[in-house]
Amino acid sequence: xELATMMPLAQHLGIKISEANPDKVVGQLLVRxxxxxxxxxxxxxxxxALADCVSAIGAYLALPSGAxxxxxxxxxxxxxxxxxQASHLVAVATPVKIGKRLSVWQCQIRTDDGSDVALxxxxxxxxxxx
Numbered sequence: 001x002e003l004a005t006m007m008p009l010a011q012h013l014g015i016k017i018s019e020a021n022p023d024k025v026v027g028q029l030l031v032r033x034x035x036x037x038x039x040x041x042x043x044x045x046x047x048x049a050l051a052d053c054v055s056a057i058g059a060y061l062a063l064p065s066g067a068x069x070x071x072x073x074x075x076x077x078x079x080x081x082x083x084x085q086a087s088h089l090v091a092v093a094t095p096v097k098i099g100k101r102l103s104v105w106q107c108q109i110r111t112d113d114g115s116d117v118a119l120x121x122x123x124x125x126x127x128x129x130x
Contacts, residue, residue, distance in 0.1 A: 010053040013046065017054070022062035022095070027054040028112075029089045042083040042117070047109060048075065051120035055093040055105035059124035062098045067126045070103070075122040081115050088112040101126050 005011055013035065019026040029035075029050050037043040052072055059070040083089050093107040102123055109118040 007053055007056070009049060013049060013053070015050060015053055017057065020057055020061060022058065022098070025054050025058040025061070025091075025093045027057075027091045027093075029091070031083050031085050031087050031089060033085055036085050039082075040085040042085075042087075042089065044077070044079060047079070047083070047089065047118050048077050048120065050089055050091050051075070051077065051093070051107040051109060051118065052122065054091040055107050055120070055122050056124065058093045058095060058105055059103045059126075062095060062103055063126060064100050067128050069127040070124040071127060073102075073123050073125045075120060078119045079117070080119060081111075081117050083111050083115075083117050089117060096121070099126075 015027050015029050017027045031042045035046040089109055091107050091109045093105050096104040096106050104123050107120040
């Protein structure tokens with residue numbers, strides 16, 4: 001199953017996952033006109049949503065035994081460049097630390113030509129059954 005299809009937002013945005021394991025998740029997104037801001041470049045919210053979805057998949061795949069889900073509790077984005085309409089964003093998320101209660105992920109986002117777009121660091125809270 002395509003992991004992005006489990007998230008309605010990821011599906012809506014058109015995120016495609018090409019690699020997914022507890023150590024690395026890679027996702028792509030076509031910058032369509034409806035995902036842009038003024039100047040026909042990707043909106044910051046689009047970039048942040050891509051990072052959140054890709055990192056969340058990694059956190060989910062790295063869940064400790066017995067845990068059932070994660071949720072983002074903190075996210076910080078550094079915007080480094082722009083992504084023009086019709087380009088593809090490539091997001092690579094890797095864990096900084098995976099623990100029993102929290103995992104921290106860093107997501108590097110570039111255009112398909114290798115230009116830096118953003119560096120996003122987020123913390124995922126591990127959710128346990130009640």
